[in-house]
Amino acid sequence: MKINHYHFNMEGYELVDKAMNVGYRMLLGEEITYEPNDSDKVEDMVFIPDPTQSEMELAEDLLEYFVEEEEYEKCANIRDIIKLKKVINKLIWIKR
Numbered sequence: 001m002k003i004n005h006y007h008f009n010m011e012g013y014e015l016v017d018k019a020m021n022v023g024y025r026m027l028l029g030e031e032i033t034y035e036p037n038d039s040d041k042v043e044d045m046v047f048i049p050d051p052t053q054s055e056m057e058l059a060e061d062l063l064e065y066f067v068e069e070e071e072y073e074k075c076a077n078i079r080d081i082i083k084l085k086k087v088i089n090k091l092i093w094i095k096r
Contacts (some may be wrong), residue, residue, distance in 0.1 A: 020065045023049040023058055024074055027081060056085060 025032055026049065049058050059082050066074040 016065075017069075019049070020062060024062055024066070024078070027055065027059055027062060028077065056082065059085070 022032065053061070059078050063075055063078045063082070066072075066078065
């Protein structure tokens with residue numbers, strides 16, 4: 001029974017990790033292509049971030065996740081995106 005529970009947790013972890021990495025790639029503006037299929041396998045599923053989240057909310061969630069995962073290069077990229085977004089927002093506000 002514990003082995004099945006462990007397997008379930010690992011599968012859940014892999015799903016979250018896959019979703020977070022897709023969100024990271026989207027945040028970086030990478031072209032993400034999906035090929036539709038009729039598969040019901042987990043590895044063939046498409047994961048996208050919550051569409052109700054703002055880009056900043058997504059960035060903050062991703063930053064928190066990748067800090068916990070100790071993926072510091074991704075953290076630095078996300079931090080830079082957050083800083084750049086704040087500068088752009090200030091510049092837009094000044095021009096109004």
